[in-house]
């Protein structure tokens with residue numbers, strides 16, 4: 260295996276296509292805000308240090324605190340200087356202003372996040388054996404979850420939360436999909452693929468390194484087979500339901516494994532209800548609702564490709580197509596149309612794409628969340644249920660609940676929270692990396 264090579268955040272998230280749709284909407288509305296540009300060149304550069312010295316990142320005085328709390332990111336504003344002449348992806352020691360060792364981290368001069376920590380242990384070498392240990396550890400944690408009874412899919416590696424910043428690996432049967440989102444993980448990409456091949460023996464490792472966030476890291480998009488050959492059709496079987504996964508062109512790595520438990524909950528809530536599933540993608544929540552005995556399910560998504568797979572999934576699972584209706588539309592507009600038509604529902608699911616990748620987008624995102632949730636509250640019959648989600652790393656659980664409370668207030672309804680929801684257990688959250696808790700959801704019951 261190769262020696263040292265490395266590369267950015269990888270707050271795992273809802274991708275891109277939806278996100279872009281949302282941004283376009285906002286732009287069309289003429290409300291452009293200070294969005295972070297996808298131009299790494301504008302990254303503030305720390306002072307170049309002593310080029311002849313050993314490569315090293317030296318922090319400004321008093322800027323070591325977050326690292327001492329084991330948060331794995333070094334922001335460019337905290338860096339006093341970079342010694343030596345390191346390349347993007349190289350592993351460097353990070354030192355405080357007095358020269359004390361803090362961590363080994365992957366360097367990226369093109370990112371706002373100048374370095375991402377691999378290890379806090381000065382004696383640890385960042386080499387193939389290191390990646391073997393980290394990957395072993397992550398795989399063992401998944402085995403302990405005994406997911407195989409529930410699902411042929413699992414998130415095997417959850418980036419920062421598994422001690423591997425920028426690296427996401429999702430499994431769909433014997434296909435692995437790898438998403439490389441940092442200069443460090445990019446540097447070690449082949450080593451990581453070798454280890455995954457050896458440990459998991461998949462038929463294929465497919466690389467989907469084409470998320471928007473790669474641009475913020477100064478990395479080119481990449482999409483293709485890394486090892487083996489891509490099977491003609493990839494599917495995931497979840498709680499007995501079969502879903503086709505388009506690993507090459509679908510969103511994210513092809514499927515939203517994070518919602519597995521929440522989809523199963525939907526099945527238990529759907530009996531006898533008229534359901535509206537907004538942002539349905541390939542029909543995840545819709546199929547569970549149908550199997551759970553929903554009277555009808557109207558599913559809306561902006562992506563025609565996703566809806567075509569959703570209809571195939573419905574047929575593959577022999578579910579009653581007469582209870583299902585699919586609509587290709589912008590949810591923001593569709594909800595208004597349903598309101599104007601006087602339609603009502605007993606159960607509404609809102610699982611939008613990521614509106615706020617970072618806290619800087621929170622205000623604009625909050626307007627988007629409030630808008631769709633307010634409309635949903637208005638479409639619900641008394642006693643109806645709203646399952647509402649946010650996968651925005653930039654919106655905390657607390658803020659999300661406040662936004663929903665504001666929406667209910669403006670809609671003139673009383674509502675109770677009956678479930679607080681998160682991503683499934685194969686998406687662990689490191690205690691020192693709260694950004695890993697990106698997915699939050701509430702199930703609410705509106706008053707009669």
Ligand code: SAH
Pocket residue numbers: 273276277278280281510514515518538539540541542543544559560561562565588589590591610611612
């Ligand atoms: N609930 C799904 C995942 C939803 S991902 C599941 O369990 O699998 C978010 C979805 O929102 C994507 O399918 C994307 O195509 C869709 N989307 C993004 N912006 C949209 C918009 N403005 N209107 C409708 N759908 C949109």
